[in-house]
Amino acid sequence: MSSPKNKTLDLPKGPYNTIQTEEEILEFWKKGKYFKPEFHAKKGLQTKAENDGRQTFCIICPPPNANARPHLGNLSGYSYQDLMGRFNRMLGKKTLLLPGKDHAGIQSEVVFERDVLKKQGKNKLDLGREEFYKQCYKFCLECAKMARSDEERVGLSADFDRDIFTLDPDIVKIILETFVKLYKDKQIYKGIRITNWCPKCQTALADIDCERKGRKAELTYIKYPLHKSRTAGIYSGPSITIATTRPETMLADTAVAVNPKDKRYKDLIGKTVILPLVEREIPIITDPQVDMEFGTGALKITPAHAPEDYDIMLRWNEENPDKKIDYINVIWKDSKLYGPVGKYKSMTVEQAKTAVTKDLRLLGLIEKTEEIEQNVSICERCKEVIEPIMSSQWYVKVDKIKKEAIDVVKTGRIKIHPKYMGKRYFQWMKDLRDWPISRSLWWGYRIPAWYKGKREEYVNNEGKIEEKIGKKSLNDELIKVQLDSPGDGWIQDDDVLDTWFSSGQWPYATLMKENLMDIFYPTDVMETMYDILEWWVSRMIMLGLYKTGKIPFKDVYLHGMLLAPDGAKMSKSKGNVISMDDIVAEHGADTLRLFYYIAGKAGSSYRFDWERMKFNRNFLNKIWNASKFVLMNIKKKDKNIFEKNPRGLEFQKGDKKMLKDLNKTIQEVTRNIERFKFNLAIDTLADSFWHTYCDEYLEYSKEFVYAEEGDPSGTIWTLWKCLKTYMELMHPFVPFITEKIWQQIPKSEDEPETIMYAKWPEGIIS
RNA sequence: GGACGGAUAGCUCAGCAGGUUAGAGCACACGGCUUACAUCCGUGAGGUCGCAGGUUCGAUUCCUGCUCCGUCCACCA
DSSP states (O other), rough: OOOTOOOOOOSSSSOOOOOOHHHHHHHHHHHHHSSSSSSSTEEEOOOOOOSSSOEEEEEEEEOHHHHOOOHHHHHHHHHHHHHHHHHHHHHOOOEEOEEEBOOHHHHHHHHHHIIIIIIGGGGGGHHHHHHHHHHHHHHHHHHHHHHHHHHHHHTTOGGGGGGGEETHHHHHHHHHHHHHHHHTTTEEEEEEEEEEEEEETTTTOGGGGGEEEEEEEEEEEEESSSOOETTTTTTOOOOEEEEESOGGGGOOOOEEOOOOOGGGGGTTOOOEEEEETEEEEEHHHHHHHHOOTTTTTTTEOOOTOOOHHHHHHHHHHHHHHGGOOOOOOOOTSSSBBBOGGGGGTTTTTHHHHHHHHHHHTTTEEEEEEOOOOOOOEEEEETTBBOOOEEEEEEEEHHHHHHHHHHHHTTTSSEESSSSSHHHHHHHHHOOOEEOOOEOOOSSSOOOOOOSOOOEEEEEOOOEEEEETTTEEEEOGGGGEESOOSSSTEEEEEEOOOOOHHTTTTTHHHHHTTTTTTHHSSSSSEEEEEEEGIIHHHHHHHHHHHHHSSSOOOEEEEEEEEEETTSOOOOOOOTTTOHHHHHHHHOOHHHHHHHHHHHOOOOOOEEEOHHHHHHHHHHHHHHHHHHHHHHHHHHHHHHHGGSSSGGGGGOOHHHHHHHHHHHHHHHHHHHHHHTTTTTHHHHHHHIIIIIIIIIIIIIIIHHHHHOOSSSSSHHHHHHHHHHHHHHHHHHHHSHHHHHHHHHHHSSSOTTSSGGGGGGGOOOOOOO
16 A cells, blocks of 8 residues: 555456455555554554553454464454454554464374474474473464464454463463462362373373274173172172173272163162172162163273273262262282282283183173173374373362352353353353363473472372372472472472463463553453353353452353354365465455354354355455445545535435435444344345445436536535445454555545544434 | 254245344346446245244244254363
């Protein structure tokens, strides 16, 4: 753009050139620094973003993963965020859209290992923890650069100078301080939980580091007697038969579970059985997830060595606090047996399997065996079968923090759009249990806990996990929770934090880093996809309330999920991914944005559709051509029409009707944006522009504009006023084309240099 | 197992805080290159608004049940 002040009233001939215009306008915006909250329509760019009496509007943009370019889903989010940002900016508010990039824990670790290290023939162990972190950091920052340019290209008017990476040292400090505060408030504790252990790599694995693999296995039917009484060494009396593929883990059984609806076991529920070989008495409990059709419908419960069983234990304990069952861990990291396992102690898992089966057979407790197909977890790296074991993890207590988080939504202090999503939120919050936050990775926020010496975990004689340092059991004296090392000999915890623990702090962490809390917190809207309402939004609410005592945002807008044209999820493996380049390079950003606003469904999924893209492109062309017509006629008749006082002009019937209709459109569009009904807003607007303004009014106006005699001032004024107003109304939706045209519309010197700061239309005197 | 959403024109979907002839785009039929636009304009055909009840003067819209799709959750980001 040569100069925005240079109003030629001419638009280039021919159809609208999307790409060229958009690139030109983007340069103009970036040069003007209009995206910064420091920019003031009258005073220009200020040095500080201080409170200047203007109302504020702030959206913290959800940070996309810093390991790839944003996909169409990310871009749809930006489109909604930007729509709201531009709308509020035009309402005169000091506006901040704050962008960021997420280190994305496990995902980035996997991507970096797969796409970078593997190609160099290395793995993360070759690099060592520190070097790995350094290189992965660099990798993410490189990706972030590309992502940033995509974000700009779609028209996101965010303050890119402030683009923040989640592992930025300032952010890390804030995140970890929250951990320390929670620990001091006794809201964080160490607890024992089931973990995926790879016996070959000798490391704990996150679920995502595991693969599923089908294999054949032997299903053994074992009788658990109800009583200890034996005749000639053989159990006599009634028994219950369970089926298992892992007989050796029976030594760690702490219950037998049946489906509560199962009539066969109706009389046995609540009774106990004798665990053979170790002669332990264990209860028969119920769980609705026990499959009555599988095996005998009775399931041995081994919470320490089967994730499903662990869950059943948690569920049972929650619902039956007076009849809790516990875990017994018998397999340890060296794949040998420990704990209360009698003569099987120190055997390997394989040896124990053989020995246990043999002994059960001798006791006459093996009913039969059959071959089945089963799925097991294997280590993604070495393909070894995962051994689930119990280990010590950090937990956040949720009882206290979740209560207020439910309350703020219930009382409407935070509103969720669409409204019905609130139900999902409440459901999730109600069932929320203490939150395990350690992850066995390198990439992320390393837990700020220090042990006085090397911490070791072991299994005691009861099968419980204990931690010790040297000879001493772990106690408060031997742990320090603080950001910096307490000194020589203190060793930091190996794990990193769950990424939700950090992203849950994103709204205030970013503003604290930028020193903008006073101005922009609480923020206004959290705009994200509905699928992470529970995972992310709920955490932001809880942690926001905990750390700042305030809600982190007032409204939550949950956009829909964009599916491929065939209605399936876009995924690389299906090959149905449509990239930003496919669209923007051909149709431009405005077209894509229109697609989101018109077709997008808050809270649910919708399909991508090339036909609709074509329609959108045609719409832009319509805007372009109509503008050419209007500008041409203004130039011909009166290019200073904006100086005229409309009260002194003579209006035709059709002029008045047009202005009246536009007034109505303004009200409707404004109302619908305010209540987050973006599709209704743009529908109304596009229909009004295309049909009322173009098809009806422009045709009508020709009679007066082309007339040899008479004074067409009223009509010219109407043509001018409507065009300018439509551009302003449409600007939040299609920012590029509207800026381009608005620049050419003659207007007074008081108007700002960019449509971004034009005043949002209120009503027209007619 | 639990929770949630959808079912409206041939297709993809809007709409419905209950109220005149239920909308759009695409597709279809007919007519128009009129000096902003054929990436366009005009005209038209096409729907018992999933099924069964209920509330109401009135229901596509609210309630209940059913059928059929889809999604999410069970500690994965």
